[in-house]
Amino acid sequence: MVYVMQLLCLVVLVTCVRTVHGAIDCTKNDFVIGILSLKEGNSPLQEAFDAPATIPNSDVGRCFSTPNIVILTVEELLDLPKSGWTKIKSRIKHALINQANTKKEAGLSVVVGPFYQNLAMILDNMTIPYIVTDYMGFDWSDVSLIESTVNWKNMVKVRPPMIEFNRAVVDVFVMKKWESVVMIMPENPKENQECRNLARQMVEQNISPISYTLKYQDKQSMKKKCGEVLRNVQLLEQKRIVVCSPREEKYRLIQMILDEAKLFRMLDDETYSFFILDPTTQLDALTEINMYRRGLFTAKCDLFAYRYTELRNDTVRFQSGYGYGASDAERILNDAKFYYLTDNERARKGGHFSRDLFLRSLKKVVISDGTTHTGLIKFNATTGSRIGYTLYLYNHGGSNLFTKVGIWRQDDSEGVIQEKNETDTDIDDVSDRLSFFQVNDTVVRETRGIFDEVEKVVVVLEEPFVMIRQQPKGVVYTGNDLYEGFTIDLINKISENLNFKYEIILSPNNEYGGPKNGRDDDDSWGGIVGSILEKNATLGMGAISITSTRQSVIDFSLGVVSTGVNILITKPNEVFSIFQFLTPFSLELWMAIIGASFGVCIIYYILDFKSKERVFTVKSTLWFSLGTLLMTGSDFSPKRTSQRILTTGYLFFVLITVSTYTANMAAFLTKKNLEKPVDSFEQLADRDDINVYTVSGSATMNFLKTAGENTVYSRLWDRIMKDNGLIANATIGRDKVGQGSSAFIFDSMINSYSEKKYCRTQSVSSPILLQEHGIAMPKGAAFKSQLNIELLRLKESGFIQMLKKKWWENTRECDDDFQSRSSKQVSFDLKHTAGVFIVGCFGLGASLLLFIFKKLYVLIKSDNPFPPIRREENSDGSSTSKGHEEKLIYGHSDGKQSTV
Incomplete structure (x- = not known):
């Protein structure tokens, strides 16, 4: 009996656990997601929903026909800028019929995408939940939500409202006790609502805004106006500047102000503070690549901007109009489905889908497990606005690029602030929301790097980048001292400037890393890339090229040195010809x-x-x-x-x-004649007497392998495969070239070094596949910005150029440096002009032979070697001797002469 009771209790317990954890008995529910897209196939939301769903309870997947997606293009399909309500409704129904695999009467269950006022009104009228991922993201938008007086009942807003961004900016001014500010904004009232709201909040906090409105006409006139505004700022001795640019993608106002401020040397002045406000939250002017290109990373002033996602977690590419919230929309929907099913028995039994009940489920979603891209997700149960979120205050300038200096937390108990609320005048209330990183009243900046522990740097042994140091007699090198080369000098300098320690490890199989068997997943990589993916190393350095394939799984720094691909061949022997003067x-x-x-x-x-x-x-x-x-x-x-x-x-x-x-x-006559030289890839492809090699798993191999059919490079790839030309590293390739009748296709910098160091080799052809060597690191590495800034400094100071000279030019051991097919000038030698002497000797010999032949001929033909002399008298009494036409004068022993 006791065992029976225990068994019953166990069954009840299991049933309760299944109920608590969401075990659901249900039938299929039609669920149609409408995804807004600017153009067909241009929505990152579709990619998120096409991917496998992350569902908190596996039973939920059985209860919905998902994914069941309808793409609503705002310009082509819905034609939102021109269409009225009736047309938009009919086009939504038309899209359902053509795209959704469901019943006609089911309709849309939810719409996800950027905010459009006219669409929001239609969806509100149709009681369709509307998940708003961003505002003012495309080229046009009806109105900003900041001034909206409509009580949107069907809306859930993933992105924090702009009015709260403004409130966070005001709190910084209050905390720092700044009493005045210059505000620069667009002139159009329809496009500066966010700016005017910020000015209003500043006035309410006794901060005096000096506003400048700029009318956009063209780029040149806008640039001129920006310069005039900044000149007035200097004359007024104002040090706080807010640049407010709705639709930054359209106006580029932020970029123009920063460019002009750099010319006015305001960015080099530590007393200035710029606050950047972009209602799209895109902050395109403050992206890393733009900061590097425009030289803004050298700014000494403050370049403040709020973000609603931490940059160290920013691995999802921002797309205008969708924001970072697009990456969390799929998770929100799946959690809402779970709440919808567990709270409604009718829903589990496959009853008619209730949008009202699903809207309540959406507003109940709370995600606090740290798996979302935008932090804590929670909504106001009444308004559907995002609450409980965190805004991160970053300083984008100075020596520590992208430095988090403060955190602003929204109070989830009050929801979104309304214009009618009383303003906060107590600084204690501000400090509850805004906190700076402080130690003993000194701001300590939380930077995005560098290392606290000894980090491992994986390298490939490749001359002259990384080489084993020659050990003098009686000296034994260990650890990092065992290596030398260009890369070693570079990492030593970087570690010294950024104050971290490192340990060098060799890449498995001494490979750079490429996808195995054509697969690009994380488990298919070897070499340097594989070591970083497996977290066996933090940095990968050496002659590793930045390629799109590698960058799909890891990150790279800015380029260290530029390189390409060319050919290393056996240096052709000089061919001598005694008749070179005829050439x-x-x-x-x-x-x-x-x-x-x-x-x-x-x-x-x-x-x-x-x-x-x-x-x-x-x-x-x-x-x-x-x-x-x-x-x-x-x-x-x-x-x-x-x-x-x-x-x-x-x-x-x-x-x-x-x-x-x-x-x-x-x-x-002053050149060397070379035997059958190779100057280009085309000539190499036509030479069947030369074996062709390249490094297995390298970027060069991938380039040749994926070259189009019937091209020179595809022919070379066929030759490589035929000759078993895939080798482990460049050292083997150089050795094969040195043995003769071989060509090695690889990195032009490595080939150039081989030419200068190993005199049996010659680097030929203009480089192709121009790339850069970079420093490899894990995807989304927090220290990437500081590493990039350090590389830029080393380039600007000439340090990297000095290293190139040290390891390429100063290590030259070959006197002859062949740079092209025609060699450099050489000194004359007998072997170069022997043919001239031969021709001269031939002429001399021919004349002597002719002379001797003629004399012999004359002697043989004449019986009397001394014929008589016949004299004739002339009219003047003189006499003339006639005889043979040619006269020979013979000397006798008695001193007399005879003429023949």
């Missing part, structure tokens, strides 16, 4: 010159063929042509007009030919 002209050109010279000889011979005073015989014509070509001249010159005209043309031809040859020869 200035091609063989075809030499043949053309010789042919032209012989052609001129023939024409000379024809022109002088029947002349009585014939000069251009075959022998003399050849001598004249060659003498002119070699610019030596001849013993005679043409006399006929036709011959002189021909000579003039031929001399001009010779002048140009000789001048061209002389100029080209000066270059060709």
Whole structure:
């Protein structure tokens, strides 16, 4: 009997537990979510609802047809700027019929998205709950909620109202006892309602606002007006400036004011305080990338702005019009479904969906487990406004970029402040809401870094970035001292300036890290990326390139050095030719010159063929042509007009030919001739006699692998796969290149170092795939801003440039630095001009042979070597000797001479 009673008690207990934890017996309920989108496929809300739902109780998923989503594009489908109530209602029904897989009479269960006044009225009339994620997010909006007198019964507002942001700004002025302020705002009354409300609250707290309204015309005129306002601020000696810019994305007023303030050197003055108020809460002008590009990170003044999410948790990309609340909307809806089912028995049985009951469930949602993006989520049961939230006051300037200096907490007992409420005049009430980080009355800024413990830095052994230090005899290096290189010097300097300690560890398999098997999930990465994802290291440094694939799973700092991809090849050997002096002209050109010279000889011979005073015989014509070509001249010159005209043309031809040859020869004779050099990726792809390699898992490998079909790079990738060209690191690639007949495609900085250090290698081709090496870190790392600022300082001071010179230029061991296919000038040697001597010797030998042959011929033909001399008398009584045409004078032993 006792056992039976215990069993019954156990059954009752299990039943109670199941009831408390939400075990629900239900049938399917039609649930249709209307998502507002500016354009089709442009809503981040759709991505949130398409993802697997985070439901507090798994039984809830069985009770709703989810996800059942209808996309309501505000301009194309609903046409909110122009359509009236009737058209908007009919278009909502049309969207339901076309998109929702549900009954026609079910209708929309809830609408999620930015606030639009005319849509809000329609949804209120149709009793459809409206979850507002943001205000004034798109290019147009009817009116801001700050001045709204309508009691919105169907609305739940995820983003804190702007009136509370204004109240938080006023509390800062009250706390710091600032009595006056300059306010800069747009002129259009429809667009400066938030600014006017802030001015009103300041007046009520006895703070004197000096307002400047600017009318937007064009960028240049707006910039000029901003400069005039800031000049007046300096003349009035005002130190507090509030820049209030609704729709910052449209006006860029905040950006213009900050740019002009920098020119006026107001950002370098610590006495100034700027308060940035952007009702869209986007704060585009204060994003990290903009601060770096515009040099605002050097600001010494205060750049205050409130945010309703902490920057250290800001891993969700802000999108104008949706705000950060869009990331929490799906969680709010799922919790509301749970409350709806547990509180209503009819809902569990699949009865008609009650929007009123679901609206109550929405307002009952409380999420305080720290899993939301915007902190505590809680709503006023009457108005549906967000309560109990926290605003974070950040200083975006100064040496500690993005520093949280205070927290403003909304009192969840009172809901949203109304205009009719009495203003707070007691500073004690302000201190209950606003608190600065203080120790002994000194503000201590909670920064977004740096490290309190010894952090691990994962690296890849890669010359000259990280290398094992050579140990002198009797010296043993350990720990970080075991390494040297560009990266080691850089991390030493960063750790010294940011005051932290680190420990160097080597990357698994000495790899940079790439997705395995084509997968991009966190478990598929190795190398540096995998070490960071597995939290084995905090930083990853070295020659790791910033790529979109890697940045999808980890974060990177700003670029440290720029790089690209080029080719490392075996340095071509010099080819010597004794006839190098012939290389200035091609063989075809030499043949053309010789042919032209012989052609001129023939024409000379024809022109002088029947002349009585014939000069251009075959022998003399050849001598004249060659003498002119070699610019030596001849013993005679043409006399006929036709011959002189021909000579003039031929001399001009010779002048140009000789001048061209002389100029080209000066270059060709002072260069090295290289054997079949490779200058580009195209030439490498056509060379089947060269093996191609690259590093496995590197950004270069991914680039070649994903190159389009039938491209040079796809052909190279096929060659790599065919030759088993995927290797572990650049050291192996350099060794293979040094062995000959190999090419290594990889980082241009590493290849450049190899060329200077290892003289058998040569870096060629212009770099492609221009990228930057960065410092890898976990996604959403809190220290990213300070690390980026430090890198910028090191760049501006020239430290990084000095490191590049130290590890690239100063480590050169090769005298010859080949930078292109044509080598640099070299000194003359006999091997360069041997052909000239050979030609000269050939001419000398030919003349001697001809002379000897002729003499022998004369001796053989003549029987009497001394023929008689026949003399003839001239009219003047003198005598002339006639005999052979050629006369030889022989000397005798008696001193007499004989003439032959």
